Amino acid sequence: xxxxxxxxxxxxxxxxxxxxxxxxxxxxxxxxxxxxxxxxxxxxxxxxxxxxxxxxxxxxxxxxxxxxxxxxxxxxxxxxxxxxxxxxxxxxxxxxxxxxxxxxxxxxxxxxxxxxxxxxxxxxxxxxxxxxxxxxxxxxxxxxxxxxxxxxxxx
Numbered sequence: 001x002x003x004x005x006x007x008x009x010x011x012x013x014x015x016x017x018x019x020x021x022x023x024x025x026x027x028x029x030x031x032x033x034x035x036x037x038x039x040x041x042x043x044x045x046x047x048x049x050x051x052x053x054x055x056x057x058x059x060x061x062x063x064x065x066x067x068x069x070x071x072x073x074x075x076x077x078x079x080x081x082x083x084x085x086x087x088x089x090x091x092x093x094x095x096x097x098x099x100x101x102x103x104x105x106x107x108x109x110x111x112x113x114x115x116x117x118x119x120x121x122x123x124x125x126x127x128x129x130x131x132x133x134x135x136x137x138x139x140x141x142x143x144x145x146x147x148x149x150x151x152x153x154x155x
Contacts, residue, residue, distance in 0.1 A: 004043055015049060024064060042066075079148025083141060089153035092130040094139070098123060102143035109152070110138045129154050 008029040012019040031040075046061040079085075084097040098104065109118040109127065112135065118127060129137070132154045140149040 004041065024062075076148065076150060078146045079141060079150050082143070082145070082148065085139060085150065085152065089155045090129060091155045093126050093128045094152060095126050096124060096141075100145070102145045105142045105144065106140075108140045108142075110140065112136055112138075 009027055011027070044061070044063065048055065050056050082098065082100040082102050084095075084099060086095050088094070096107065104123040105121070107120045107124060107127065108116045109129070110116050117132070117137075118129070120127060129152075134154050137152050137154060138149055139152050140147065
């Protein structure tokens with residue numbers, strides 16, 4: 001493990017045949033016990049007995065994306081504890097009230113496919129959604145204390 005002390009996850013540690021994922025597989029790991037931002041090191045290790053391009057036990061490792069989120073609570077409970085968002089469903093605009101002393105960095109509204117379609121930097125009290133098509137959207141508020149996401153509906 002080199003100078004690393006925690007193995008977050010292993011895949012098929014016993015080298016059982018036909019256990020390795022052959023399609024894209026999401027692997028999640030939650031770091032706990034860090035009350036504030038903490039510098040960390042992250043490494044990926046590919047080790048298989050008789051592995052590699054010509055080996056019998058494995059020939060590749062693929063990492064498509066790595067996402068690191070810092071939240072102090074689940075995103076819904078963080079949002080509900082720190083913000084009020086109304087009306088929902090809405091037709092023309094949504095109102096946002098900051099119930100805490102959290103410093104807002106960004107507010108993003110994404111469509112159902114994850115595309116950011118509206119973004120505001122810093123604190124705002126209201127965001128227009130009048131030009132949105134009817135449907136489901138997600139509002140994500142990123143602050144100095146964490147990030148929260150919730151669903152909004154445009155009528």
